[in-house]
Amino acid sequence: MGGFIHQRHKAPEKLDRPRELVVVCAPLRSNVNLSRIVRVAGCCGIGRVIACGTPKVVEKIARDGAETVTLEVHRSLIPVLKELRQVGYQMVGLEQAENSKSLHAFDFDRKTALVVGNERQGLTEEELTHMQHVVEIPVYGLPYSYNVATAAAIALYEYCRQFPSG
Numbered sequence: 342m343g344g345f346i347h348q349r350h351k352a353p354e355k356l357d358r359p360r361e362l363v364v365v366c367a368p369l370r371s372n373v374n375l376s377r378i379v380r381v382a383g384c385c386g387i388g389r390v391i392a393c394g395t396p397k398v399v400e401k402i403a404r405d406g407a408e409t410v411t412l413e414v415h416r417s418l419i420p421v422l423k424e425l426r427q428v429g430y431q432m433v434g435l436e437q438a439e440n441s442k443s444l445h446a447f448d449f450d451r452k453t454a455l456v457v458g459n460e461r462q463g464l465t466e467e468e469l470t471h472m473q474h475v476v477e478i479p480v481y482g483l484p485y486s487y488n489v490a491t492a493a494a495i496a497l498y499e500y501c502r503q504f505p506s507g
Contacts, residue, residue, distance in 0.1 A: 357506040363455070366391065368395075380405075380406040381406070386501075387497065390411070435496050444496060460489050
């Protein structure tokens with residue numbers, strides 16, 4: 342064994358082109374969850390997060406993501422969904438729903454809006470009508486679903502796996 346040397350704060354991988362994924366958040370109950378989503382977006386090279394309601398990023402949690410990710414704040418979600426679809430984003434809801442597809446079997450478009458719901462209510466029936474696809478992450482134990490920030494991180498990782506260089 343051997344040959345492994347810890348590298349603290351290793352330089353980020355270079356992207357050949359900017360990521361074309363935007364994370365869209367329904368009004369979240371916890372600014373901690375939003376801050377964790379901003380942090381993982383930063384790690385994934387995603388430059389834009391849209392949050393609805395009255396969000397606040399906790400910089401201590403978001404770390405460098407608070408500086409590298411643009412946070413757009415909108416009052417309500419539906420107009421944002423309509424606008425993103427109109428400008429050509431693939432609309433993907435992250436939710437447990439009838440006719441959803443497993444994240445393991447889903448092929449993202451490069452230009453995707455990943456829409457995450459509220460911690461308690463998820464995406465509403467009306468919000469789901471604006472999705473072209475709904476993906477869910479299989480759960481193999483209890484509780485029945487992942488925390489919203491954890492689920493967003495898993496989905497962002499899968500998007501990055503599919504488009505490793507941007």
